[in-house]
Amino acid sequence: HIDVPGRSAPSGNTPGGSGKAVVTGAAGFIGCHLVTALRDGGTDVVGIDRRDTWEDGETERAGDRGSLRAVHGDLVSLELEPLLSGVGTVFHLAALPGVRPSWTRFPEYLHCNVLATQRLMDACARTGVRRVVVASSSSVYGGPGESGTMSEDQVPSPLSPYGVTKLAAERLALAFAARDDISLDVRALRFFTVYGPGQRPDMLITRMIRAALEGAPLAIHGDGTQIRDFVHVSDVVRALTLAGAVDGPAAASPYGGGSGGGSGEVLNIGTGNSVSVNEVLALTAELTGRTPDARYGPARAGDAAATAADTGRARERLGFTAAVDIRTGLAGQIEWARHTPAPAPPAPSAPSAAGVRTTAG
Numbered sequence: 016h017i018d019v020p021g022r023s024a025p026s027g028n029t030p031g032g033s034g035k036a037v038v039t040g041a042a043g044f045i046g047c048h049l050v051t052a053l054r055d056g057g058t059d060v061v062g063i064d065r066r067d068t069w070e071d072g073e074t075e076r077a078g079d080r081g082s083l084r085a086v087h088g089d090l091v092s093l094e095l096e097p098l099l100s101g102v103g104t105v106f107h108l109a110a111l112p113g114v115r116p117s118w119t120r121f122p123e124y125l126h127c128n129v130l131a132t133q134r135l136m137d138a139c140a141r142t143g144v145r146r147v148v149v150a151s152s153s154s155v156y157g158g159p160g161e162s163g164t165m166s167e168d169q170v171p172s173p174l175s176p177y178g179v180t181k182l183a184a185e186r187l188a189l190a191f192a193a194r195d196d197i198s199l200d201v202r203a204l205r206f207f208t209v210y211g212p213g214q215r216p217d218m219l220i221t222r223m224i225r226a227a228l229e230g231a232p233l234a235i236h237g238d239g240t241q242i243r244d245f246v247h248v249s250d251v252v253r254a255l256t257l258a259g260a261v262d263g264p265a266a267a268s269p270y271g272g273g274s275g276g277g278s279g280e281v282l283n284i285g286t287g288n289s290v291s292v293n294e295v296l297a298l299t300a301e302l303t304g305r306t307p308d309a310r311y312g313p314a315r316a317g318d319a320a321a322t323a324a325d326t327g328r329a330r331e332r333l334g335f336t337a338a339v340d341i342r343t344g345l346a347g348q349i350e351w352a353r354h355t356p357a358p359a360p361p362a363p364s365a366p367s368a369a370g371v372r373t374t375a376g
């Protein structure tokens with residue numbers, strides 16, 4: 016099935032305008048920002064998350080602002096069908112993120128990233144959900160191709176168990192899109208390194224800013240010459256809402272488009288401008304007036320030497336171009352961090368699965 020551009024979508028299918036959407040991983044870094052943006056646009060949201068800070072509850076519509084039904088639970092065991100009824104678009108952000116811990120906690124990564132995705136997609140297929148936007152990751156690539164960038168057409172070769180599970184999740188979703196017996200569109204967005212207010216505490220920029228503001232040492236994995244395409248969360252949220260709009264541009268696809276079935280496509284979400292860890296360090300020092308106490312150590316297994324998005328396809332299919340450059344975005348995150356206390360570290364006696372973040376980033 017190919018959407019007709021400009022066709023008016025039935026009610027329930029237009030996140031950003033009206034209707035109802037599901038967000039998995041709603042309490043996570045990207046999920047929080049997405050839920051806010053959808054509700055601000057008048058969409059009623061069912062937000063699912065398994066972390067303890069997310070409790071079952073209802074917030075009514077207020078004026079033009081959409082409602083929020085918060086659902087606490089694990090996608091692998093929740094009864095999903097009732098939550099999906101009347102829903103146009105599902106934003107699947109729930110995952111166990113992070114590259115480096117995936118060597119030692121693989122069963123958890125399999126559970127959160129692969130089993131959860133299979134169960135969600137199966138429920139979407141059975142309830143007639145029209146579109147699923149899946150959070151994938153640049154870590155499915157391995158490294159840049161000959162062009163120096165990572166293009167959606169290159170053969171994925173993940174370097175970490177995490178990347179393998181994200182690739183599996185993306186492919187599972189696309190397999191559902193290729194089914195001829197249902198009409199389900201899938202857009203897998205390969206996020207590059209997302210930052211901004213509320214960024215996960217284990218990630219570089221959060222740690223670097225805290226190191227600058229609080230004087231704590233900062234461990235740098237490797238010599239700091241690794242480059243990342245850092246993309247601001249506000250740009251990522253815009254890409255998500257563009258990808259979730261069912262009356263948006265048509266998706267030509269190698270995965271579908273035939274009679275009966277839906278369409279599926281993969282899109283990079285990055286800026287197209289990568290910078291090194293050392294460059295971010297210098298910028299943080301300049302913007303805060305304090306040089307973080309950086310301690311260089313060995314590179315971590317599974318860490319890519321470079322990520323660099325080829326942004327052409329997202330521009331062509333979604334009309335998406337990142338608007339926030341690293342200097343502006345970093346200055347904003349520093350300002351936010353100055354006014355936001357760091358979360359308390361988890362209790363030392365907590366079991367390893369406690370405090371697990373369940374949202375992609």
Ligand code: UPG
Pocket residue numbers: 112113114151152153154206207208209217218219220222233234235236237241243292315318319322375376
């Ligand atoms: N790094 C350090 N010290 C730290 C933390 C990170 O040197 O304390 C390095 C890290 O090794 C990497 C770079 O900084 O080389 C960026 O790290 P980080 O900001 O944690 O992001 P990535 O490792 O690029 O991974 C992020 C998300 C992951 C997502 C991926 C998409 O954590 O979930 O899939 O970006 O590209």
